[in-house]
Amino acid sequence: MTKDTGLYTWQADNLITATQPVNGHWLDKSLPSLANINTARISTDTRTISDGDIFLALSGDNFDGHNYAQMAVEKGAVAVIVEREIKGVNAPQLLVSDSRLALGALAGFRRRQHKDVTIIAITGSSGKTTVKEMLGSIFSNIAPTLVTRGNLNNDLGVPMMLLEMSDEHKFAILELGANHIGEIAYTANIVQPDVAAILNIGTAHLGEFGGCEGICKAKSEIYQVLDNTQTAVVPELDEFADKLRAVAADHTHQIIGFGKTDVTISDVQICPLSSQFTLNVGDACQPITLPLAGEHNVTNAMAVTACAIAVGISLEQIALGLAQVKPPRGRLYSHTVGKHLLIDDTYNANPNSIKAGASVVMAQAGKKILVLGDIGELGDAAKDEHYKLGEDLANMGIEHIFALGEFAQNTVDGANNIADVQAVAYTDKSQLLADLQAFVIKNKDEACTILFKGSRFMKMETLFEALI
Known part of the structure; x- marks a missing residue:
């Protein structure tokens, strides 16, 4: 770690270690410039490259980041991570078999360097962004918290967020999305969450999954990385609740349900642009004022509470954070x-x-x-x-x-x-x-x-x- 920023430092040796799953190796180990690699930031976008960064070249159907490796070096990148040698690039080149998987491998390695960070991972057909903001409001009052930015919730975005983790972070709230079977299994395995929550099973991405059963299967992948030291949060009001609980029970005995058993609500008053209700957790209860519109956000608040109590957050702290949450643009x-x-x-x-x-x-x-x-x-x-x-x-x-x-x-x-x-x-x-x-x-x-x-x-x- 660098003492002044708390950011993890990438160097020639740990880059090799991190990318072993994708056969990472330096194109020319004799390059003296390998010793100059000492950076906290890996970027996949030449538009944001700064002096000292490492550039990772991604490829897609309509673009090839390898074509921009030289530009990245000209803008200050001290090394590039590529699938093939780029002629004429005057910087160390770390060759990998698949740069997309290399991004995941680097993020997984980074997660393992921050084992003391408590991570809550959430997925669902709707409500992910609002729940993420609610959790961020609660946990940021307690300690520095990394929260998924924008829509960085897919197989590229999740690793990018993990690479932003620093030594000061005590919590991370990460949103996991999916548009195909296996995507959440992949990102959840990288994240290794302490709490894995499913908010609901709806009809988002219905075409990609072939029906709600397929969506249920895809979302439940988030539970498959858990063990008995970690917690699954289950939406008990959802029609797939029994199936989700069964999947969770195959991996952990630590299950918290919201809606019927562990976390419930009472005394609900839905106002035009806010709501008031009582949160009930066991014998404890807590009045809540939520400055968000809609009954669905009361349900979201139950999910948030289940995630928070799983890691020991008090109802008073939950109430304070929920009272401070603000609707983001585009979300009511x-x-x-x-x-x-x-x-x-x-x-x-x-x-x-x-x-x-x-x-x-x-x-x-x-x-x-x-x-x-x-x-x-x-x-x-x-x-x-x-x-x-x-x-x-x-x-x-x-x-x-x-x-x-x-x-x-x-x-x-x-x-x-x-x-x-x-x-x-x-x-x-x-x-x-x-x-x-x-x-x-x-x-x-x-x-x-x-x-x-x-x-x-x-x-x-x-x-x-x-x-x-």
């Missing part, structure tokens, strides 16, 4: 325009999270409006899922739907099958915006709550921003 972030309340929940979408957002709208006064973009990654079930979503929203009492995208008409048809909802399908975003602006002006004297939601590729936040 609200803005008032005249008498209207606009809610930006555009970070991503699946049927369950859209219905959760709709429940927040239904708690508000005045007209209830949803502006919806297509849900991605539903595969062959896309038309049916959008149709069922429309039915569900109509049953909830949503009055107006502005739907955008390839499957917008399916949502509208589903809504109109249940009730006379004022629902319109659009394929042109500018036309939707024009009609939405006209609607807001026409109803300027009546309170309206308008929620914007859609999968990431739909970029529905542009409508929210334009309307503001």
Whole structure:
């Protein structure tokens, strides 16, 4: 460790040790410049390279980081990690059989150097980012805590986050996502969590997994790296709760359930933009004020509590952290325009999270409006899922739907099958915006709550921003 920063220092020898699983070896061990490698940072992006960094070249379907190795050295990289020799690069080259797996190997090695850091890993079809922020709010009050930044939750992002771990960190809250079977098994094995939590099994990425059973199988991989010194957190209100508990029990006896047994709630009061309730853990209870909208966030708070008590955090500390949490942009972030309340929940979408957002709208006064973009990654079930979503929203009492995208008409048809909802399908975003602006002006004297939601590729936040 470097004494001034607490950051782990990479040198020629430990880089070799860390990359042994991918046959790491220096292209020319006689290079005197190997002695100059003494850095805390490995980067995969030449845009962020600084003097003294190491550059790791990743390759994908549409890019090849090896083409930028020379640029990385010109910007100050003292070594490069590559799958093949790069001619003309005047810096040590660490050759590996697979640079993507090398990133994971380096992160796993780094985790083993920080065995005293308590790591909570979370996954689920929805709610991961909010739960991550809640846990970060709690643990950051107690000690320095590493928290997944942005959406760095896949087989590249998780290792990148682990490589940011420093000697000052006492806790880490890491989000594990997946879009194929085996991805969580891979990242969980790198992370080696002390607590592994599944929030729910929904229909996100339905197309990739072939159904909810496949999603359950993929998410439950997070439990498979546990032993009896570590804890599994199980969502007892989920329809797959019994299956998840069975998988967890195959690996650990330390299981905490939330929703029915170990962590429950009572005295719930759902307010338009917040909630109050009592957390119950055994014989102990704690009043909670949560400055986040929606009943689903009360359930998220139960999951958070289960994770926190697993590592000895008191209910008082949990209450303090939950009271301080703030909604991130794109996660039920609200803005008032005249008498209207606009809610930006555009970070991503699946049927369950859209219905959760709709429940927040239904708690508000005045007209209830949803502006919806297509849900991605539903595969062959896309038309049916959008149709069922429309039915569900109509049953909830949503009055107006502005739907955008390839499957917008399916949502509208589903809504109109249940009730006379004022629902319109659009394929042109500018036309939707024009009609939405006209609607807001026409109803300027009546309170309206308008929620914007859609999968990431739909970029529905542009409508929210334009309307503001």
